[in-house]
Amino acid sequence: MPIYHTLGQMPRKRHIVFRQGNGALYAEELIGNKGFVGPSSLLYHIQQPTQIRATRTLRALAWKEETDREFRHRHFRTARLGTTSSITADRIPLLFNDDVAMSFVAPTGEDDFYYRNAQGDEVVYVSDGSGTLETQLGQIPFDRGDYLVIPRGILHHYIFASPVRCLVIESRGYVRTPKRYRNEHGQLTESAPFSERDIRRPVNQLARDERGEFRIVVKKDARLTEFVLDHHPFDVVGWDGYYYPWAFNIADFEPRVGRVHLPPPTHQTFEGDNFVICSFCPRPYDFDPQAVPVPYNHSNVMSDEVLYYASSEFMSRKGIEYGSVTLHPDGVPHGPHPGRTEASLGQKETTELAVMLDTFHPLRVSTQALDVEDRDYYRSWIE
Numbered sequence: 001m002p003i004y005h006t007l008g009q010m011p012r013k014r015h016i017v018f019r020q021g022n023g024a025l026y027a028e029e030l031i032g033n034k035g036f037v038g039p040s041s042l043l044y045h046i047q048q049p050t051q052i053r054a055t056r057t058l059r060a061l062a063w064k065e066e067t068d069r070e071f072r073h074r075h076f077r078t079a080r081l082g083t084t085s086s087i088t089a090d091r092i093p094l095l096f097n098d099d100v101a102m103s104f105v106a107p108t109g110e111d112d113f114y115y116r117n118a119q120g121d122e123v124v125y126v127s128d129g130s131g132t133l134e135t136q137l138g139q140i141p142f143d144r145g146d147y148l149v150i151p152r153g154i155l156h157h158y159i160f161a162s163p164v165r166c167l168v169i170e171s172r173g174y175v176r177t178p179k180r181y182r183n184e185h186g187q188l189t190e191s192a193p194f195s196e197r198d199i200r201r202p203v204n205q206l207a208r209d210e211r212g213e214f215r216i217v218v219k220k221d222a223r224l225t226e227f228v229l230d231h232h233p234f235d236v237v238g239w240d241g242y243y244y245p246w247a248f249n250i251a252d253f254e255p256r257v258g259r260v261h262l263p264p265p266t267h268q269t270f271e272g273d274n275f276v277i278c279s280f281c282p283r284p285y286d287f288d289p290q291a292v293p294v295p296y297n298h299s300n301v302m303s304d305e306v307l308y309y310a311s312s313e314f315m316s317r318k319g320i321e322y323g324s325v326t327l328h329p330d331g332v333p334h335g336p337h338p339g340r341t342e343a344s345l346g347q348k349e350t351t352e353l354a355v356m357l358d359t360f361h362p363l364r365v366s367t368q369a370l371d372v373e374d375r376d377y378y379r380s381w382i383e
């Protein structure tokens with residue numbers, strides 16, 4: 001994020017002597033992407049972050065796609081996937097390509113390890129539940145409707161106040177706010193649908209000074225590897241920079257309404273490499289007396305369109321439920337279900353809530369998604 005942030009203690013200048021009360025030097029660490037030229041932060045550890053006691057491979061995470069790739073509109077019911085153990089290690093793959101991957105997770109409890117994704121940025125949409133995201137760079141309390149944006153390499157751990165259900169989007173490239181919302185200096189402009197004030201940055205630097213055995217699980221090269229440290233990994237006393245986890249609640253997105261229907265890019269929230277994420281929020285409908293509120297049919301040429309239905313209301317679709325994921329691939333037109341266009345005329349508002357992922361390269365369907373697929377969905381436009 002292009003907002004400078006700082007928490008805790010640090011020396012007057014970077015890369016100068018900074019001592020602890022016992023006379024030992026704090027260990028300075030740069031984290032960021034693109035080496036020394038991308039967005040980064042400087043952290044000050046009590047212990048050396050390089051001290052690893054043991055390491056072992058836990059398991060491969062290679063995602064498997066359906067054997068015979070089916071080309072049609074798809075519908076998967078994530079509410080029927082059931083729970084798994086870990087919010088970080090046991091996500092259920094749904095859709096993926098080389099740029100971005102979507103999974104779903106409803107964990108049964110908290111992890112007894114710390115987690116770092118070293119192969120992608122994460123956008124975790126909290127569909128249900130609440131808690132605190134603890135990181136080396138401080139804490140972020142979260143609640144239903146939050147997008148938690150965790151750039152790659154940031155060590156973290158979730159604490160739950162109530163059971164959570166999360167849609168997880170992992171990105172090979174850096175996740176950022178859309179460029180067209182920012183001025184040439186990086187600030188979100190007055191016409192953007194949210195502002196820096198809506199972006200929640202970490203609070204409460206943890207600075208844990210504890211010795212013992214602490215397990216870290218790192219995702220890299222599509223597998224999980226465990227590292228054992230001899231000290232608490234959240235031993236950072238302070239940091240500053242532009243590289244840190246942040247949160248944005250979908251209810252803080254300021255939806256746009258036109259005299260007639262506005263297309264989905266109006267709802268764009270995040271930008272990645274070869275994909276966008278949009279938020280469809282409750283809003284008044286278009287205000288021309290002749291306006292057709294539901295979208296017109298469209299063919300997403302060179303784009304696959306995925307919707308996660310964060311409530312059971314959606315103006316143009318039938319047969320979907322809370323937690324539904326639909327995939328409308330490039331090459332087949334889609335649009336409102338029969339009767340929905342007529343029924344929408346004269347309506348004043350919508351209560352829909354949905355997260356959209358549009359990818360510029362085709363998505364593949366995981367084998368696990370097939371277990372909860374509504375296989376007749378593609379026929380649901382027939383009256």
Ligand SMILES: [Fe+2]
Binds near residue numbers: 305334
């Ligand atoms: Fe669409």
